[in-house]
Amino acid sequence: MTVYVDNAATTRCGEKALSAMLPYFREEFGNPSSLHVYGQRAAAALQTARESVARSLGALPQEITFTGSGTEADNQAIRSAALAGAKKGKKHLISCAIEHHAVLHTLDQLKREGFEVTILPVDEYGVVTAQQVAAAIREDTALVTIMTANNEVGTVEPISEIGAVCKEKGVVFHTDAVQAVGHLPLDVKTLGADMLSLSGHKFHGPKGIGVLWCRKGSVPLTSLIQGGGQERRKRAGTENLPAIVGLAAALEEAVAELDEQMPRIAAMRDKLIAGLSKIERSRLNGHPTQRLPGNVNFCFEGIEGESLLLLLDQKGVCASSGSACTSGSLDPSHVLLSLGLPHAIAHGSLRLSLSRETTEEDIDYILGIVPPVVEYLREISPVWEEIKANEGK
Numbered sequence: 001m002t003v004y005v006d007n008a009a010t011t012r013c014g015e016k017a018l019s020a021m022l023p024y025f026r027e028e029f030g031n032p033s034s035l036h037v038y039g040q041r042a043a044a045a046l047q048t049a050r051e052s053v054a055r056s057l058g059a060l061p062q063e064i065t066f067t068g069s070g071t072e073a074d075n076q077a078i079r080s081a082a083l084a085g086a087k088k089g090k091k092h093l094i095s096c097a098i099e100h101h102a103v104l105h106t107l108d109q110l111k112r113e114g115f116e117v118t119i120l121p122v123d124e125y126g127v128v129t130a131q132q133v134a135a136a137i138r139e140d141t142a143l144v145t146i147m148t149a150n151n152e153v154g155t156v157e158p159i160s161e162i163g164a165v166c167k168e169k170g171v172v173f174h175t176d177a178v179q180a181v182g183h184l185p186l187d188v189k190t191l192g193a194d195m196l197s198l199s200g201h202k203f204h205g206p207k208g209i210g211v212l213w214c215r216k217g218s219v220p221l222t223s224l225i226q227g228g229g230q231e232r233r234k235r236a237g238t239e240n241l242p243a244i245v246g247l248a249a250a251l252e253e254a255v256a257e258l259d260e261q262m263p264r265i266a267a268m269r270d271k272l273i274a275g276l277s278k279i280e281r282s283r284l285n286g287h288p289t290q291r292l293p294g295n296v297n298f299c300f301e302g303i304e305g306e307s308l309l310l311l312l313d314q315k316g317v318c319a320s321s322g323s324a325c326t327s328g329s330l331d332p333s334h335v336l337l338s339l340g341l342p343h344a345i346a347h348g349s350l351r352l353s354l355s356r357e358t359t360e361e362d363i364d365y366i367l368g369i370v371p372p373v374v375e376y377l378r379e380i381s382p383v384w385e386e387i388k389a390n391e392g393k
Contacts (some may be wrong), residue, residue: 001363002316007294008151008179008353009201009320014204014351016377021206024242032239033230042241049248051370056251057196057213058187065212065221065227067233068246070178070199071102072224073212076235077105077174078145079197080222082115083363085142094136094144096128097338100151103176104334107145115142124340125287126155144173146368148180148196152335153286154295156184163192171221178202178210183262183292194218198251200243204355205250209243235392261356266293268354268363275367279374281387285336285349294354300343302375302384303348311327311373312350317366320351344383 004012013143024045030038030045047061054061067073082093095107097119107117133144144166149156160316161380180186181196182203188193188196201207206376214221227236254261273296276282283302300308305321312319321333332346352366378384 001365003358003365004318005352005354005358005362005366006318006320007355007358008351010201010207011204012357013201013206013354014250014253016253017200017205017246017250018089018349021242021246024245028241032241033228046239046241049244051220052248052252053211056248056255057181058189059075059213060216062232063188063213063216065214065231066242066247067210067212067235068208068237070176070202070210071100073197073199073210074100074102074145074174074178074319075106076212076224077197077214077219078103078143079110079224081143081145081172081174081195081219083222084219086115088142090140090142091115092118092138092141093199094120094133094141096122098113098144098145098150098152098155098335099123099127099147100176100178103147110371117274122155122198122338125290126150126153126285126339127290128157128162128286130158130161130165132170133162137165137169137171141169141171146170146173146175148175148177148186149184149292149295150286151179152333153297153339154179154291156180156290156292158179160192165191166194167355179295181378182251183258183294184260185258187340188213188215200247200250203250203254205247206243209240209247211247234331257356262293262359265354265356265358268360269293269296269323272296272352272354272366273365275363276370281372282374283341283345285339285341294358296352296354298352299336299345299375300348300350301345302346302381303374305347307377308348308350308373311377312369315369315373317369320353321349 031119032043050061050064054064110119118127118136122128148159163173173193175193177196178199181198197215200209210211221234225236276298283299285297332343336346
């Protein structure tokens with residue numbers, strides 16, 4: 001049996017998304033910028049997809065810009081707001097310690113370009129509060145960027161409250177919602193953000209396609225790619241129409257199924273948390289209740305995460321230790337360290353991320369596999385031997 005529980009890294013493309021995409025590889029192959037009939041049909045499909053995405057988010061079609069990924073959308077949002085702020089003499093940016101590297105590395109680059117960046121700490125559950133944001137905002141603050149939900153530990157941030165603070169202070173607010181869109185009910189009319197990033201492959205759409213929503217009149221978007229006038233001159237390059245159509249179909253399906261899928265997935269998450277919590281010296285990472293419906297993240301003392309993943313893979317459980325974007329790194333997760341975990345414990349993390357394709361049978365299988373694998377690794381671990389020897393001291 002093989003169980004795939006790495007859906008935070010990527011989901012399998014859904015049937016509806018795939019079916020929607022197929023005609024645009026051959027029959028409807030036109031370039032949306034062409035004036036002939038093939039181009040006109042492609043342009044109509046592009047507009048229909050834009051309207052669909054806007055409808056799913058509660059946005060206006062003209063507020064939707066298609067990008068090559070969630071990472072690109074983050075980059076464009078942050079850089080656009082920073083440059084717009086700089087023109088007004090505002091060069092201070094605010095974010096938090098557990099953001100995705102798409103955000104943190106963009107901020108690092110802007111620091112090298114002369115911007116000042118404040119990185120807010122989070123509590124032991126990964127939460128940053130609206131009060132922290134309010135205290136950090138200055139007269140020269142151009143942007144606040146806080147993720148909707150964390151990609152590693154699943155904590156959902158108080159985005160509406162943070163948005164209210166930013167609105168009161170007159171500061172642009174961006175949220176990386178890559179892990180949240182399609183999994184939580186989100187309406188940009190009430191969310192409180194000015195910009196939002198998402199990625200198609202996180203909710204059973206195709207890879208290589210993202211969206212940047214930018215509230216009309218909030219920030220003039222700066223194009224990261226120079227070339228033609230596509231996407232209202234905000235993103236040069238011929239539009240990836242098959243992927244755009246697939247993203248729109250996947251998002252529409254995910255939003256339509258939220259009321260049914262959220263409680264079902266959350267129930268399996270809670271069953272998994274309850275079972276893994278019985279393992280000696282295990283620790284649930286992230287907020288115990290204020291978390292994504294499909295996210296389970298644990299640390300097990302005395303073992304190393306990579307060994308755990310390899311053994312689980314041999315037994316048919318496909319999981320991860322954190323962000324897929326840093327899987328080649330031997331360093332412990334910056335997210336777990338920001339929660340206050342010591343290096344030794346942060347190295348033994350396991351992320352299990354569920355989707356609508358996850359079944360109760362999958363959960364039972366995982367609960368039958370993980371405990372004995374952890375026990376085996378501890379039996380051969382000198383670190384665990386030392387932990388047990390020190391217990392009585």
